[in-house]
Amino acid sequence: MPRPIPVTNNDARAPSTAPGDERAHWLTAYRRVRDETERRAAPLSPEDQVIQSMADASPTKWHRAHTTWFFEQFLVTPHLPFYRPFDERFAYLFNSYYVAAGPRHARPARGLITRPSADAVAAYRAHVDAAVEKLIGEAPSASLADILAIVEIGLNHEQQHQELMLTDILHAFGQNPTNPAYAADWQPPRAAAEAGFLDLPEGVRTIGYDGQGFCFDNEQPAHRALVGPVHIARALVTNAQWLDFMRDGGYETPALWLSDGWTTAQAEGWTAPGHWREADGKWFSLTLAGLKPVDPAAPVCHLSYYEADAFARWAGKHLPSESEWEVAARTGGLADACGIVWQWTRSAYAPYPGYRAAPGALGEYNGKFMVNQMVLRGSSLATPDGHSRVTYRNFFYPPARWQFTGLRLADYST
Numbered sequence: 584m585p586r587p588i589p590v591t592n593n594d595a596r597a598p599s600t601a602p603g604d605e606r607a608h609w610l611t612a613y614r615r616v617r618d619e620t621e622r623r624a625a626p627l628s629p630e631d632q633v634i635q636s637m638a639d640a641s642p643t644k645w646h647r648a649h650t651t652w653f654f655e656q657f658l659v660t661p662h663l664p665f666y667r668p669f670d671e672r673f674a675y676l677f678n679s680y681y682v683a684a685g686p687r688h689a690r691p692a693r694g695l696i697t698r699p700s701a702d703a704v705a706a707y708r709a710h711v712d713a714a715v716e717k718l719i720g721e722a723p724s725a726s727l728a729d730i731l732a733i734v735e736i737g738l739n740h741e742q743q744h745q746e747l748m749l750t751d752i753l754h755a756f757g758q759n760p761t762n763p764a765y766a767a768d769w770q771p772p773r774a775a776a777e778a779g780f781l782d783l784p785e786g787v788r789t790i791g792y793d794g795q796g797f798c799f800d801n802e803q804p805a806h807r808a809l810v811g812p813v814h815i816a817r818a819l820v821t822n823a824q825w826l827d828f829m830r831d832g833g834y835e836t837p838a839l840w841l842s843d844g845w846t847t848a849q850a851e852g853w854t855a856p857g858h859w860r861e862a863d864g865k866w867f868s869l870t871l872a873g874l875k876p877v878d879p880a881a882p883v884c885h886l887s888y889y890e891a892d893a894f895a896r897w898a899g900k901h902l903p904s905e906s907e908w909e910v911a912a913r914t915g916g917l918a919d920a921c922g923i924v925w926q927w928t929r930s931a932y933a934p935y936p937g938y939r940a941a942p943g944a945l946g947e948y949n950g951k952f953m954v955n956q957m958v959l960r961g962s963s964l965a966t967p968d969g970h971s972r973v974t975y976r977n978f979f980y981p982p983a984r985w986q987f988t989g990l991r992l993a994d995y996s997t
């Protein structure tokens with residue numbers, strides 16, 4: 584059965600603990616999300632938490648501290664009177680890319696920071712948690728709405744980093760010849776066995792978020808777009824299909840590839856998806872449970888945009904646009920739209936018509952990245968519960984493949 588994907592979000596929201604008690608609601612939501620970060624970090628030793636395997640990935644310890652800095656910088660410092668920072672130096676260490684928030688440590692050098700220790704980061708988290716909880720509990724009613732709006736974006740921001748914690752440590756473990764397991768008992772989610780295509784007739788449809796709950800600014804303004812006619816695959820592309828592509832010389836056939844993709848594939852020596860290893864004529868994949876045989880029935884994962892695009896061309900199909908994906912997902916007819924792998928679309932990450940970034944440092948959240956990246960839709964096995972949305976726009980550079988990324992196909996034949 585297709586897995587339902589929410590049209591409206593419930594994101595970081597927890598069930599209300601008492602109807603009408605907004606403060607209790609958000610205290611519960613705050614603790615739930617913050618606890619999830621620590622739960623994801625718990626299997627990792629202090630040594631695991633220091634490592635940075637490439638510039639694009641960050642250490643676990645950095646994720647735990649940076650998400651805390653976000654609340655300190657944008658919520659507690661401006662809104663809680665007499666707040667004393669845990670450590671004045673942390674703003675420099677744990678700012679990511681917010682130019683308006685001041686100078687920051689170089690991203691590629693995050694793995695060189697052995698101190699503060701993992702324990703000190705835990706104390707930093709507790710210090711800021713106490714301040715945020717005090718603010719939620721005691722802020723004047725007149726400013727509560729503004730404060731809760733920052734709590735909400737801070738929790739959604741932290742959920743994004745929760746996903747990165749898993750993708751980044753998997754990439755780090757991928758550098759280790761002993762193939763470490765994040766959690767030996769981790770099991771991949773079961774994918775649906777759907778066949779065929781969903782037919783989308785030509786029509787003018789609403790794209791983007793037009794609900795009342797939370798969304799990121801890049802999902803707005805909602806607007807009308809011409810979509811279809813197109814057929815969208817109900818299922819994700821599987822490892823078995825990918826092995827067919829490989830056996831058919833997919834990685835050795837330049838005509839299947841974009842020029843930039845071919846150059847990248849040659850330079851990187853790609854012959855299979857990310858995290859795949861061959862031994863004795865069989866393929867294995869490094870997973871969160873360690874090295875496992877590639878399951879032919881499972882959706883293919885750890886693909887760059889370039890590989891997804893080449894596969895679609897080999898298959899005589901296309902990647903869907905993000906509008907086509909969104910319209911198809913709204914019908915409920917896509918299997919595994921969320922919860923397994925993010926799906927590359929052929930849409931460049933660009934502003935929706937009329938988009939304006941918010942003023943101030945938080946306006947740097949999405950808008951300044953709207954060039955040279957491609958949109959992915961859905962969500963992955965690493966996306967926290969409640970963080971998926973049918974209008975959600977993820978984005979990565981075309982060569983990136985350390986995320987849980989796959990594809991589904993579009994067909995324009997009549």
Ligand SMILES: [Fe+2]
Nearest residue numbers: 649679740744
């Ligand atoms: Fe961040």
